[in-house]
Amino acid sequence: MIVQDVIDHLHDLAPLAYAEDFDNVGLLVGDKKQTVSGVLVTLDTLEAVVDEAIKSNCNLIVSFHPIIFKGLKKLTGKTYVERVVIKAIQNNIAIFSIHTALDNALNGVNSIICDQLGLKKKSILIPQSGTIKKLQTYVPKENADNLREALFNSGAGTIGNYESCSFNLEGKGTYLGNENSNPVVGEKGKLQTEEETLISVTFKKHLESQILNTLFKAHPYEEVAYEITTLENTNQHIGIGMIGELENAMDEKDCLEYIKNKMNTEAIRHSKFLNKPIKKIAVLGGSGSFAINAAKSAGAELFVTADLKYHDFFTAENNILLADIGHYESEQFTKTFLVDYLSKKITNFAIILSKTNTNPVKYL
Structure with a gap:
């Protein structure tokens, strides 16, 4: 298993597309193609946490808070942030942060x-708001069922507790291919009128690339006519x-x-x-x-x-x-949750809960 495989599991839980704009989530340090020896889960990535990762033979730290939040212009070890990044790089330890993506997740x-x-x-x-998108595409009537099913299987058409949701309208489409065209139906240079179905489905914005890949793969036409719009509907x-x-x-x-x-x-x-x-x-x-x-x-x-x-x-x-x-107190159970989640998804190496208390606030 490589770092990207672990990231994919975390993305299923809390897609990074829904993190706040001000945030710095994702892989902050390291190579996504690096083979993982172990995962250490923490609320904050401090020097002591990196030391713990080294001792535990974990070369991936999954941190709730991002250690790099603002831009770094120097890496001299002057600040705790710089020292953490330097030590992680020196020891080939990757650092991933999930932060507000998990804040905004339904089960986060x-x-x-x-x-x-x-x-x-x-x-x-x-x-x-702005997290729901709508795809409209036009397909020959005889291919509509196959394309619709492919889009559903890619995650389109899910609304709340309902799946396979779509709107379909039948009509006639026309096109005329130039000399460089290679139409699947009809002949180039001749106006073609085709019985078509307009398929309209909604999908979550983080699935856009996946939905489009499916559309282009499953659609029979050489040139696929489609529209994507972002809806103002709030996402419950x-x-x-x-x-x-x-x-x-x-x-x-x-x-x-x-x-x-x-x-x-x-x-x-x-x-x-x-x-x-x-x-x-x-x-x-x-x-x-x-x-x-x-x-x-x-x-x-x-x-x-x-x-x-x-x-x-x-x-x-x-x-x-x-x-x-208290800030730490409100988020302290997050790392235990992430350990439990990853342990169920990954069984071939250790998912370790950090023992380092990273709360900077003390009480007298």
Whole structure:
């Protein structure tokens, strides 16, 4: 197995196409064709983590956070980022980051938090737009069934809980090939009228190359007529944050104590209590102040996130209880999830959970 094979498994879980624009995900260090001896999974790639990988004979580190976030102009070892990159390169260790691709995945970071808290009726808090595309193509009527089936098998035509979704319209198509053409149906230099079927299917944007390859392979024409458009429809299965419900409503203080225990955090910073029972909870792992209004609009009584600043707490405006449980604490179960996921996909070598605690925040 090579590095790219592991990346493909991670891409199935959380396609990099849905990472945030500001992010730096993917293979950050190393050769995607390198044979893998072992995989070490971590939340952050620090020098101690690289040392751990060397000791464990792991030449691929799967890290949630990217070690390279901003551009590097020098590699002198002056900063911890430079030292990590240098040590990884010197020891032929590849580093892959999944970060906001997993944040936006249906079964990603925020689903993990919901499961940890026992929340039911989970749904995406802020669905992504522009992630659904539509293909329209025209094919001879007699070839329509075969082409449609091929597109379905490549992932087109899936809408929510439904598969093999398409719209079909029959009509007549015309074309006239020039002297360099080689028409499958008709003759060059003669106007051809053909009974055709218009096939329209939607697909997720990360599948575009795959869908087009299938289209060109399965379509009988020399020149394939097709259109691809990006839809503004929001994708209910891709997006940041989640909202769910406790089985039974809880008192505010009891709920925060419950979260403190379940999320293994030493302290919770929160806005003032509103003397309202808590049942509907919004969550967003990592820095989530930008989603406060979305949590309020979704009707959440409590928003669990991290990295809230002083003025962020004012935006609660007596409408919601805000709880900052800590950045590391909100994402700490992610690496265990990734180890379990990869271990089920890959059985011929070790998938190791890093023992290095990379939390930079300490409590007195």
